[in-house]
Amino acid sequence: MIIEFSQGKLVVTPFEIQCRLNMNNIVLTAMVDDMRCLSDSLMLIADAGVVRWSMKLDTAQQFYEAIEVMGIAAE
Numbered sequence: 001m002i003i004e005f006s007q008g009k010l011v012v013t014p015f016e017i018q019c020r021l022n023m024n025n026i027v028l029t030a031m032v033d034d035m036r037c038l039s040d041s042l043m044l045i046a047d048a049g050v051v052r053w054s055m056k057l058d059t060a061q062q063f064y065e066a067i068e069v070m071g072i073a074a075e
Contacts, residue, residue, distance in 0.1 A: 001069045005058045010044075012069040017044070019055050028053045032070045039063065039074035 003010040011018040017035060019028040030046035030053070037044055042063045045054040057063045067074055 001065065003057075003062050003065055005062055007055070010055075010057075010062075010066055012066050014069065014071055017046075017066070017070060019044075019053075028055070032072060035070060035072060037063070037067050037070075037072060037074045 001012050003012060007023070008019060008021040011020065015032055017030055017032065020026075021028070028046070030048060034046050034048040035044060036047065039060075042057045042060060043054055044057065044063075044066065046052060057066070063074070
Protein backbone atom coordinates (compact mmCIF):
# COMPACT_ATOMS: atom_id res chain seq x y z
CA MET A 1 0.00 0.00 0.00
CA ILE A 2 1.20 3.53 -0.75
CA ILE A 3 0.31 6.29 1.71
CA GLU A 4 1.12 9.86 0.73
CA PHE A 5 1.92 12.40 3.44
CA SER A 6 3.40 15.90 3.54
CA GLN A 7 7.04 14.75 3.56
CA GLY A 8 6.73 12.08 0.84
CA LYS A 9 5.31 8.57 0.55
CA LEU A 10 5.17 5.45 2.67
CA VAL A 11 5.34 2.12 0.90
CA VAL A 12 3.98 -0.38 3.41
CA THR A 13 3.83 -4.19 3.19
CA PRO A 14 3.27 -6.82 5.90
CA PHE A 15 7.06 -7.35 5.98
CA GLU A 16 8.71 -3.99 5.25
CA ILE A 17 8.13 -0.24 5.30
CA GLN A 18 9.84 2.36 3.12
CA CYS A 19 9.65 6.10 3.73
CA ARG A 20 10.42 7.87 0.47
CA LEU A 21 11.10 11.47 1.34
CA ASN A 22 10.64 14.23 -1.22
CA MET A 23 13.69 16.13 -0.04
CA ASN A 24 16.89 14.84 -1.67
CA ASN A 25 15.22 11.55 -2.73
CA ILE A 26 15.99 9.90 0.61
CA VAL A 27 14.60 6.39 1.21
CA LEU A 28 14.42 4.98 4.74
CA THR A 29 13.68 1.25 4.97
CA ALA A 30 12.94 -1.04 7.91
CA MET A 31 11.59 -4.51 8.51
CA VAL A 32 8.24 -4.58 10.31
CA ASP A 33 9.82 -6.55 13.19
CA ASP A 34 11.97 -3.48 13.94
CA MET A 35 9.05 -1.01 14.07
CA ARG A 36 7.29 0.69 16.98
CA CYS A 37 4.22 2.85 16.49
CA LEU A 38 3.21 5.53 18.99
CA SER A 39 -0.44 6.45 18.52
CA ASP A 40 -0.48 9.55 20.74
CA SER A 41 2.14 11.28 18.57
CA LEU A 42 1.44 9.47 15.24
CA MET A 43 5.09 8.37 15.13
CA LEU A 44 6.56 5.41 13.26
CA ILE A 45 9.87 4.47 14.85
CA ALA A 46 12.38 2.06 13.31
CA ASP A 47 15.05 0.66 15.63
CA ALA A 48 17.25 -2.02 14.11
CA GLY A 49 20.16 -1.64 16.51
CA VAL A 50 22.68 0.73 14.99
CA VAL A 51 20.21 2.17 12.46
CA ARG A 52 17.36 4.25 13.85
CA TRP A 53 14.86 6.63 12.32
CA SER A 54 11.42 8.03 13.09
CA MET A 55 8.70 9.64 11.05
CA LYS A 56 5.70 11.68 12.20
CA LEU A 57 2.63 11.25 10.04
CA ASP A 58 0.12 13.99 9.29
CA THR A 59 -3.14 12.29 10.28
CA ALA A 60 -4.45 9.45 12.40
CA GLN A 61 -5.91 7.87 9.24
CA GLN A 62 -2.44 7.58 7.67
CA PHE A 63 -1.06 6.15 10.91
CA TYR A 64 -3.77 3.51 11.34
CA GLU A 65 -3.67 2.48 7.67
CA ALA A 66 0.08 1.89 7.97
CA ILE A 67 -0.11 -0.18 11.15
CA GLU A 68 -3.03 -2.20 9.77
CA VAL A 69 -0.99 -3.24 6.72
CA MET A 70 2.08 -3.99 8.87
CA GLY A 71 -0.07 -6.01 11.26
CA ILE A 72 1.35 -4.48 14.44
CA ALA A 73 -0.30 -2.80 17.39
CA ALA A 74 0.12 0.83 18.35
CA GLU A 75 1.55 1.73 21.73
